[in-house]
Amino acid sequence: MKVRRLFIGALGVMALASVTVFGASSSAASAGSSAKAAKAACKGSIAIEAPFATGPAIPQGLEQLHFAELAVAMFNKANGTSFTLGQDDTGLNPALATTRTNAIIASKALAVVGPSGSQEVEAVGPLLAAAGMAAVSPSATLPALTTSGANKTFFRVVPDDNVQGPDDAHYIIKHKLAPAGSTILIIDDQEAYSQGITAVMIPILQAAGFTVNHQSYNGADTGATLNSDMSSLVTSQVTATTKVIILPWQSGGNAELFAQTLAQQGKTATLFGTDGTNSPSQFVAPGTYVSAFGPDISTNKSALDKSLVKGVAKYGPYGPFGVPTWEATTIVLDAIDSVCKAGKTPSRANVLAAVRKTNIPASQSDLGLPVKFAPNGNLAGSPGFLFHINAKGKYVEIPDK
């Protein structure tokens, strides 16, 4: 009896010891696993939607792609993460963008950088909202994208056309690019972006006493038809009283063709292109003003600016589309990384929530540009930029417009 009690007691102690030992090691293992999981979980994929292979804005799309790739590489190196970037060409074509977006939604991508074009966001914004995926665009500026309510997961790191349009119109008025009472010709390319800016600028210019001649052409035309369009517009619409011509287009190449047609017919006027025409490799007509939503980083001295310039040097000339794309990509990666650091596995839902909370004051922004999203996804307060093309075809930033 006494032996049995001793034996049972010993068994109990051994059991207790076993539970203690194994429980502790298991706990330690799971703590280690959580820590490892947290570190190992800091990987994932995002996708960029940009027109880098087809369509009228390939140079801008490639610029966006290169800066996005650079952002991913820099972020991974600085933070020890392992993010990958899927590439989806959309050609500024809503139908193509829809196909690509559906493929992205079916993939494991956590968020999207883009789409680039306003007409693409109109088409795919609701799809991304239904999938609960954040889409941070570096260049879609149509105001309705954030006021329609259809694109609930759409954000942008650039001001919308309600900022760019009035800014450009007021610059024309303030700096007297056209004499009082003269005619300003504005030609849209029938796309949502173009028509949006046109609708914002016309009332401001008319209120300042200008006669505004509003014309359109089909921005999808190419070759002989495009040349015919340009020739007809210059022939019939550019008169002796036309002093400024506004080109709110998405193609720098088409803008350059218009400028050359103007010269070929012996007519002169000051051209004013919006951000869609900003293309230092294509649109180089001297004397032209071109607005943008990104600064000229080649003239800045910050360490980051120098890194960016060096990182994309091998790709040749770039415009102002790259920096916002770098910023948009970094914001998305920051959001995913913050989820990782909170010990959670990144998902589309928690990444979206993290993107919404983005709040970077200018003083803490690597680029000196503040980023905070309004509830509708708009960027809260950001300046636009303006360039003037000099006699050598080089873009020179106007420091104080």
Added chain:
Amino acid sequence: MQIFIQTLVSGIVTGCLYALIALGYSMVYGVLKLLNFAHGDLYMIGAFVGYFSIQWFGGAAALVIPVPLLVIFMFLVAGLGVGALGVAIERFAYRPLRNAPRIAPLITALGISFILEDSVLLLFGGFQRSYDTPAFIPFTQAIHIDGVNIDSVQIMVVVVSVAMMYGLTQLVNRTLFGKSMRAVASDREAAEMLGINVDRTIALTFFIGSAMAGVAGVMAGLANEQITNIIGFLAGLKAFTAAVVGGIGSIPGAMIGGLVIGLCEAFSSSYVSSQYSDLIVFAILIATMLIRPQGVFGQPPLQKV
């Protein structure tokens, strides 16, 4: 008046380019009764040949040879190269289908069109490339008439196009080859029985038509400057419209049809709106089919009783 004259000049230049492409459509339809929808893309290939010729000789701003030599070189290379491509397409894509139902070569032609467009896209990208013509043929080289500028490129396009059309007309009407071509177009079997080498005649027809499209592509690049892999599609459709309006299978018809379409496009852009120019051009096609389906110069089909 200034607008009218400038529009007229623009319309004639565009019309000449459409006429050169339409001639290829008409010639091929004449001998094979085939609508070669890949023909517009041969024009696109010609434009790219011209573009790369400019780059080969140093680029638009730094040419290493005189401009007249460059232009002759571009015409020769584009003409011979695209002509050879046309012969190859006929030999491998259309000849095996000569006795197949008519829908088969038509679908093949559409397939060839996509292959050509996407091959250029894959090889050279979808960038808008520019001839940058003013860099080596300045706008100051122009005739000025009452406020209207007619630059040297526009004059060259018209002169070369007219010369080529005249040359083709002489070839068709006054040479043995032309006679063979007309015989094959009239009755292929009978021509064969009479000892005409039908395969060679058809191949040469393709060569000439494709060569003209290639040269038209170079001139389009010089006049319009911007080229991409898709410029051939709409140009081909409009040239097809021109061929139908003039009378498919008729060479004079293709020339007149091209000019008519070019002028309609230019005048509708200037006096109506550039948004409606395509609508007007294709409305003309539909109207022609309804009112005179054989075209202005075409022959109504014979009804055998």
